Amino acid sequence: xxxxxxxxLVCVKIAAVIDGEPRIAxxxxxxxxxxxxxxxxxxxxxxxxxxxxxxxSIGSGEVVVVSVxxxxxxxxxxxxxxxxxxxxVRVDAELFEPVSIARCLAEVATRESPSLVLTGAQSVDGxxxxxxxxxxGLLGLTHLPFVTEIAYSDPTGTAVVLxxxxxxxxxxxxxxxxxxxxxxxxxxxxxxxxxxxRKRALASHIDVRSVSPAAKAASRIRSxxxxxxxxxxxxxxxxxxxxxESIRKIITRTVD
Amino acid sequence: xxxxxxxxxxxxxxxxxxxxxxxxxxSITQDITVGVIAQQPSxxxxxxxxxxxxxxxxxxxxxxxPNSSVYRDAVSHLIATYExxxxxxxxxxSGIAFGAAVAAPLDLGFASGxxxxxxxxxxxxxxxxxxxxxxxxTLDFPEHDRYLLLLRQGSYPPAVIVxxxxxxxxxxxxxxxxxxxxxxxDRETDVDITNADFILAIGRGVSDQQKVAxxxxxxxxxxxxxxxxxxxxxxxxxxxxxxxxxxxxxVRPRVYLGFGIxxxxxxxxxxxxxxxxxxxxWDLSAPIFSVSHYGITADMFEIAKELRKACTRTGxxxxxxxxx
Numbered sequence: 145x146x147x148x149x150x151x152x153l154v155c156v157k158i159a160a161v162i163d164g165e166p167r168i169a170x171x172x173x174x175x176x177x178x179x180x181x182x183x184x185x186x187x188x189x190x191x192x193x194x195x196x197x198x199x200x201s202i203g204s205g206e207v208v209v210v211s212v213x214x215x216x217x218x219x220x221x222x223x224x225x226x227x228x229x230x231x232x233v234r235v236d237a238e239l240f241e242p243v244s245i246a247r248c249l250a251e252v253a254t255r256e257s258p259s260l261v262l263t264g265a266q267s268v269d270g271x272x273x274x275x276x277x278x279x280x281g282l283l284g285l286t287h288l289p290f291v292t293e294i295a296y297s298d299p300t301g302t303a304v305v306l307x308x309x310x311x312x313x314x315x316x317x318x319x320x321x322x323x324x325x326x327x328x329x330x331x332x333x334x335x336x337x338x339x340x341x342r343k344r345a346l347a348s349h350i351d352v353r354s355v356s357p358a359a360k361a362a363s364r365i366r367s368x369x370x371x372x373x374x375x376x377x378x379x380x381x382x383x384x385x386x387x388x389e390s391i392r393k394i395i396t397r398t399v400d
Numbered sequence: 401x402x403x404x405x406x407x408x409x410x411x412x413x414x415x416x417x418x419x420x421x422x423x424x425x426x427s428i429t430q431d432i433t434v435g436v437i438a439q440q441p442s443x444x445x446x447x448x449x450x451x452x453x454x455x456x457x458x459x460x461x462x463x464x465x466p467n468s469s470v471y472r473d474a475v476s477h478l479i480a481t482y483e484x485x486x487x488x489x490x491x492x493x494s495g496i497a498f499g500a501a502v503a504a505p506l507d508l509g510f511a512s513g514x515x516x517x518x519x520x521x522x523x524x525x526x527x528x529x530x531x532x533x534x535x536x537x538t539l540d541f542p543e544h545d546r547y548l549l550l551l552r553q554g555s556y557p558p559a560v561i562v563x564x565x566x567x568x569x570x571x572x573x574x575x576x577x578x579x580x581x582x583x584x585x586d587r588e589t590d591v592d593i594t595n596a597d598f599i600l601a602i603g604r605g606v607s608d609q610q611k612v613a614x615x616x617x618x619x620x621x622x623x624x625x626x627x628x629x630x631x632x633x634x635x636x637x638x639x640x641x642x643x644x645x646x647x648x649x650x651v652r653p654r655v656y657l658g659f660g661i662x663x664x665x666x667x668x669x670x671x672x673x674x675x676x677x678x679x680x681x682w683d684l685s686a687p688i689f690s691v692s693h694y695g696i697t698a699d700m701f702e703i704a705k706e707l708r709k710a711c712t713r714t715g716x717x718x719x720x721x722x723x724x
Contacts, residue, residue, distance in 0.1 A: 165685045166534040175531065242512065243504045268532050271665070273491075274500040274512040274550070277468075281501030286469055286578040289496050290647070304582065308647055309410075309493050312640055314585040317467075320578035328647075330634040362503065362510035363526075363539040371529065371536040373690040375677070380696050387696055388706030391678060394694060395622070395655050398676045399598060 150205030150298060152195035153258035154229070155249050155279070156188035157211050158220040160269040166370050173365050184220045187264025189227075189334040191327040195262055196228045196335070198296055206230045208256055212248045214238045218350055226337045226345035237355040240270060243362035246278030248355055253283055258322060259298070265290050265326040273326070280324040288319060289326040296321070401429040401519070404457075404484040406475055407448055408494050409438045409466055411584070414447045417490035417551075419558030424551055425488055426452035426559060428519045433457055433482070434565075437466055437474045437572075445567065450559035455566045457482075461574060468497035469577035476502050477572045484546070486524065488517075491550040492646075499550045509544030513665075515555040528552075533665050533687035553646075554669055590639040596625035598655040601644060601671070603681075604631040605660035605700060612637050615659060618704050621711045624657065629667045645670040659700040663688025 160180040167176035192209060199205040209224040210233040211217040221232035233256075235248040253261055261283075266273045273289065280287030292314065293306035303321050306314050308328050319325075380390045403425040408415035418434075425432045433455040434448050441458035448456055459474050475498065479487055487502070489495040491513050503510040509524065515536075516527035523540060524547050530537045541547055593599060600619040606612055612632070619626040626642060633643045644651055645667040656674035661667065663679070663686050671677070672691045679692040680700045689695045696703060 160531065162531050162534050162685070164683065166531060168535070175535065242500065243510050246500070246504055269530060271528070271530055271532075272500075272512040273496045274510070276500075277496060277498060278500035278504040278510075281472065281504040287497060287501060288468060288579070290493055306585070307493070309584075310646055311650075312587050312643070312648055314587070316582040316585065318580040318582055323578070329630065359507065360543045362508070362544070363541055364543075365537055366525070366540045367538045368530075369536050369538070370534070371690065374672070375691055375693055377689045377692045377695045380694055384698060384702045384706045385710075387698060388703055388710045391657070391694070391696070391703070391707060392710045394676070394678065395598070395657065398655055399623075 150199065150202050151256060151258045152198060152205065152207050152260045152262055153253055153256050154188070154192050154195045154207060154209045154224070155211070155261065155263035155275070156192060156209050156220050156224055157185050157213060157267065158182050158217050159185040159267050168368050168370065172367050174368060182216060182219070184223055185264055185267045187266055187327060187329060188220070190329055190331050191262040191264050192224045192227055192229060193332045193334040194294060194327055197332060198260070198294060202296065202298070208233065208258070210235070210249060210252050212237055212239055212245045221350055222342070222345040222348060223337065225348050226341040227335055232348065232350045234350050234352050235355055236352050241361040241363055242270065242272040242274040243278050244359070246275050246282060247359060249275070250279050250282040251356065252353070253279065260296065260303070260321060261285070261324040263326055265328045276324050276326040283324070285322055285324050286319050287324045288317060290328040291325045292328050292331045294325065401431065401485045402483065403429050403432045403486040403488065404478060404482070405432060405434045406471070406487065406489045406495070407434050407436045407444065408490050408492060409436065409444060410494060414444050415490060415492060415494070416558065417492055417553045418448065419450055420553065420556045421488045421490060421551055422450050422452055422559040423556040424517055425486070427556070428517055429486070430454070433484070435459060435475065435478050437461060437471055439463070439466070447561070449561060449563050449565060451562050452559055453563055453565045455568065458567065458569045459572050460569065464574060464577060465581045467577055467579040467581065468494070468501070469579050470574060472498040472501045473574055474572045476506065478570070479506065479546075486546070487548040489548065489550050491552045495550050499548060503548040509541030509547035510549070511539050512550040514549050514551050517549065517551070529665060533663060534685055552665070554672070587640055590641040591625065593625050593627045593642055593644070594649050594651055596651065596653050598622070598624040599627045599651055599653045599657070599674070600624035601627045601629065601656060601658045601661055602632055603629045603658065603660035603662060606632060606637070607635065609637060611701070614701065614704055618708050621708055624655070627651065629661055629664070658688060659704060661688050662686045663691065
């Protein structure tokens with residue numbers, strides 16, 4: 145890819161959270177819509193914040209946010225624009241399979257020629273943690289997941305990142321750019337968005353693109369169920385005082 | 401079905417998930433090859449020689465460090481050369497870095513974060529948790545006959561060490577990886593929660609220092625070691641050495657008492673072997689209750705207040721060892 149200005153492409157999405165009981169729809173394949181609450185995918189906001197910080201430290205550049213989804217996805221795109229992203233792109237497709245999503249995002253990346261592609265390391269609904277690596281594979285770019293620090297240096301064509309490993313360790317790596325990095329929480333604190341900024345973002349034009357004839361999805365959902373419990377949990381009832389006393393007794397019994 | 405298990409080697413050791421990947425593969429096929437991609441693959445032969453493994457492919461990578469690009473290129477080459485039907489990779493920071501990068505360009509059937517695999521008359525079927533663990537998705541791959549899966553740790557028992565697999569060395573062409581290792585950083589430890597007999601863990605709802613202090617005080621009164629889930633560390637409220645989970649520590653205390661812990665998979669992976677699990681959470685459907693022995697759906701601050709009183713009333717604290 146040829147890169148003229150510093151451009152970060154941040155892939156974001158609105159994610160479905162179940163606050164109460166999960167309720168499977170009658171089709172046995174999806175969740176009852178009423179059981180779902182939608183909110184910006186938390187990891188993606190950290191990715192947007194990191195892009196904005198990079199643009200600020202470099203002094204110039206463009207932050208473009210992209211999402212694959214229906215109209216609902218524009219809520220998150222507009223939130224990101226309110227945070228400071230320059231423009232938003234929506235690929236009009238409701239997809240939940242990560243490789244299919246990555247194909248759409250890779251197409252956008254090819255057109256945008258970014259210096260860096262950032263996205264959140266995971267999502268609370270799909271829980272694949274696969275879209276970033278799939279994108280990197282399709283684009284032929286290097287990839288590191290769970291990044292907690294980025295130092296970008298354009299003249300050298302590299303960036304130095306800190307990536308999280310299991311068990312509380314980290315690895316510092318020099319990576320050739322453009323690259324795809326997935327962002328872990330704890331890297332930054334996504335900035336506060338003012339009501340004024342949100343109102344202005346409502347008026348922003350979002351570039352809506354359609355999907356090219358899709359390659360087949362990499363998997364098919366056969367059924368959605370609620371998982372069996374691993375333990376026979378016993379719920380303690382009674383007044384708060386009674387419950388506290390029960391807890392104290394149960395623990396003392398085990399420990400002594 | 402010809403299966404390739406990609407061994408995870410990092411910092412001179414074979415990750416414990418590798419033995420579980422072998423076990424998972426064994427549940428559906430007897431033709432299992434383990435691919436070992438490392439500077440000196442033969443060093444790991446013994447710990448890879450496990451029940452079900454018929455062949456070990458040793459892929460020496462010279463001076464290259466086994467990074468995500470090297471794994472991606474090596475695994476892609478092995479799949480193309482040996483025509484494996486199924487490739488199984490660990491759902492770890494290492495596997496996540498290259499698994500889908502192999503699967504997408506090769507147009508393989510793909511699933512990540514998988515907890516169960518099986519075969520039915522039509523082909524591969526997998527299970528994976530979704531919606532924060534509150535639901536389970538069953539997937540199949542009607543349009544594919546080659547697949548790549550990332551399997552979650554703790555889904556299968558480790559395969560035992562036994563057998564005499566065929567050993568083959570394979571040279572794999574590697575490009576410049578675009579990655580250069582600079583250093584490892586092992587965070588210094590403030591407290592070692594892995595030795596605690598009694599852990600009191602707090603979650604996201606404990607959102608400021610004052611609230612943390614309430615539970616810190618309760619933990620002391622009960623003789624417990626204070627620990628937490630990731631969001632509490634991200635918020636800067638507790639030191640990372642108190643974090644339980646895949647990016648923190650794994651604990652096996654006699655008692656785990658959780659307040660406001662939802663039971664996100666990354667956290668549960670770090671505490672589900674606890675002997676007694678008691679969880680307090682407003683949300684009746686919080687995934688923590690599916691690994692708990694006792695559950696309380698009540699306000700955690702109210703319960704904490706009453707527990708504190710209960711401990712004072714009895715005039716004793718629990719005699720749990722509190723090793724700090």
